[in-house]
Amino acid sequence: MLFALLGILIGVVVGLILPITYSPTYALYISVAILACLDSVFGGVRANLENTFDTRIFISGFFGNAILAAFLAYIGDRLGVPLYYAAIFAFGGRLFDNFASIRRILLFKRGARKKKEEIKEE
Template sequence: MIAFIGLLIGVLLGLLLDVNIPDTLSPYMSVAILACLDSVFGAVRASLSKNFKSDIFISGFFGNALLAAGLAYLGDKLGIPMYIAAVIVFGGRIFDNFAVIRRLLIEKLKSRERGE
């Protein structure tokens, strides 16, 4: 739940503050943001599964963002669009986590309706 609140605060700050990212940095920021979203969805999934660990979340949040931005930078220097690999991997993981979150929420809702 903490991760979701943090996400909402971040979105609100992003909407309220005028932050301009230079065009040269936008590929790095986009994959870093995608990596962070992957960590947030993973945290929500872990929280619903009752196995959330804050140290795992924090290390994954920053580690994934740095790794994704590093891959984008390395690919930029090599002239290869390696950021696409990060987009595919993190995008797939986000959809997988969303599917599990959806199933867990539906199961919880059905168990409440049955009175369990």
């Protein structure tokens, strides 16, 4: 957990110090890739809470999903068909599913902890 927070902090600092810009023509590809990366991050948090986290699966999913999403957007752009919708629906849906699972896990853990405290008091 400490490494994750440290990585986020380093990323924010580097982003503020080195303002990297890109052409607006790449905005679609980057936004779909970021959505895929967020899906992987939420999936990793969920797996960590369920004690099933595997670093190799996370890293391969993180980069694989981002590349696949950007590739779908690129191919769709070349063909004149909005294929990036497939990535938006797939990764967006899973993102919300993972968030809902994370919420349930955290609420269940909190409820179980509270119940244990009530039992100890009796």
